[in-house]
Amino acid sequence: MSDIILLGQNFLALFVESAPWLLLGLLVAGVMHELVPVSFLEKHMGSASFSSISKAAVIGAPLPLCSCGVIPAALGLRRSGASKSSTISFLVSTPETGVDSVSVSYALLGPLYAIVRPIAAIISAIYAGLMVRFFAERDVTAQQATKPLSTNETSSCCSSKTAREPEPQIEASCCASDKGHSHNDVNTMQGALGSKVTKVLSYASGKLLEDIVVWLLIGLALAAAIKTWVPTDFLTQWGDGLVAMLVMALIGIPMYICATASTPLAVGFLAAGLSPGAVLVFLMAGPATNVSTMGMIKQEMGARTLILYLFSVMSASIGFGYALNQLVSSFSLASMIKTQSHMHEHGANVQVIYGICAVLLAGLMLRLGVKKLQNYRQNHSQHSACCS
Numbered sequence: 001m002s003d004i005i006l007l008g009q010n011f012l013a014l015f016v017e018s019a020p021w022l023l024l025g026l027l028v029a030g031v032m033h034e035l036v037p038v039s040f041l042e043k044h045m046g047s048a049s050f051s052s053i054s055k056a057a058v059i060g061a062p063l064p065l066c067s068c069g070v071i072p073a074a075l076g077l078r079r080s081g082a083s084k085s086s087t088i089s090f091l092v093s094t095p096e097t098g099v100d101s102v103s104v105s106y107a108l109l110g111p112l113y114a115i116v117r118p119i120a121a122i123i124s125a126i127y128a129g130l131m132v133r134f135f136a137e138r139d140v141t142a143q144q145a146t147k148p149l150s151t152n153e154t155s156s157c158c159s160s161k162t163a164r165e166p167e168p169q170i171e172a173s174c175c176a177s178d179k180g181h182s183h184n185d186v187n188t189m190q191g192a193l194g195s196k197v198t199k200v201l202s203y204a205s206g207k208l209l210e211d212i213v214v215w216l217l218i219g220l221a222l223a224a225a226i227k228t229w230v231p232t233d234f235l236t237q238w239g240d241g242l243v244a245m246l247v248m249a250l251i252g253i254p255m256y257i258c259a260t261a262s263t264p265l266a267v268g269f270l271a272a273g274l275s276p277g278a279v280l281v282f283l284m285a286g287p288a289t290n291v292s293t294m295g296m297i298k299q300e301m302g303a304r305t306l307i308l309y310l311f312s313v314m315s316a317s318i319g320f321g322y323a324l325n326q327l328v329s330s331f332s333l334a335s336m337i338k339t340q341s342h343m344h345e346h347g348a349n350v351q352v353i354y355g356i357c358a359v360l361l362a363g364l365m366l367r368l369g370v371k372k373l374q375n376y377r378q379n380h381s382q383h384s385a386c387c388s
Helices: 002-035 038-044 050-060 070-079 084-096 099-108 111-135 137-146 150-164 167-176 178-229 242-252 259-271 276-288 291-301 303-331 348-387
Strands: none
Touching (some): 002 099, 002 348, 050 111, 070 084, 070 291, 084 111, 084 291, 111 303, 178 259, 178 348, 259 276, 276 303
């Protein structure tokens, strides 16, 4: 019974510690979702050049998409004319990091991981894209030759025309009075701003939170379980070299886990004695890959691209794992990595804020659960009515 109580305490501690940063990340992610349209991504990812690959990595890194949510986005970009190499770069950088996972990394793992994770994600994504460009070049050329390039141009033309269609309405309002025109403009701007804010909050507390909540709670529960029952020297039997990093990569690759949800698991691995580099391998390989992503890549881009993708993710994560271990030991950066002993060092006022954020986050999660239950009951009743 005491173990169950300790498990609950560990879970609650992790939840409270991550709540304010997760809420901040969700809010920023919602803003980015409204400000970065798909057409912008398509425009900068159409070729297999180094510039397009780099843009895909940089654009994808802060986007709030998990390892599952990135699949339809990448598929849409690919079918809209994005090159193989740019699509792979986007597929690697987007789930590996994001504004929400960086903020949670800072809260749970410390500033070092908050800095290293996005840098490693972008560089590994560019590396993966270049691997596909150089070693699947024939496939890329063949695919590009068959793509209707006019589709993007037509859609961009149509979008620009559509944007200009409201102009006659402005002239019509001008005829009435200049004052009325300016007053209407202010009201329109205020209405548009209010609509944008509503959309941001709706997406952040709805679709985005719904996408990550299950795996986030699973990750927190597993991290709490590791801290409760796994001895601190259990995982150190693998050492801190290649074997430990391969084990972490093999654990992470098939998992359906996002960058945010993998963070509390990383806390548990650190507490169990794994080296910072081995933990980074899991943080990179886990979110970047899963079975669905691998199936989509094979179907849309071929087996060769899939092999290059997996090799790039594994080799890049292990390489960054070694680099992080070397960095920590050479420059004595262990103090920049937060462990369980460093938590709960907030003042009374700050702790109140953390508690309020935890209650708010729990309320949002509970609201999603209630909505899910209501939808399930409604669908079930409709199905029963149809069958009767």
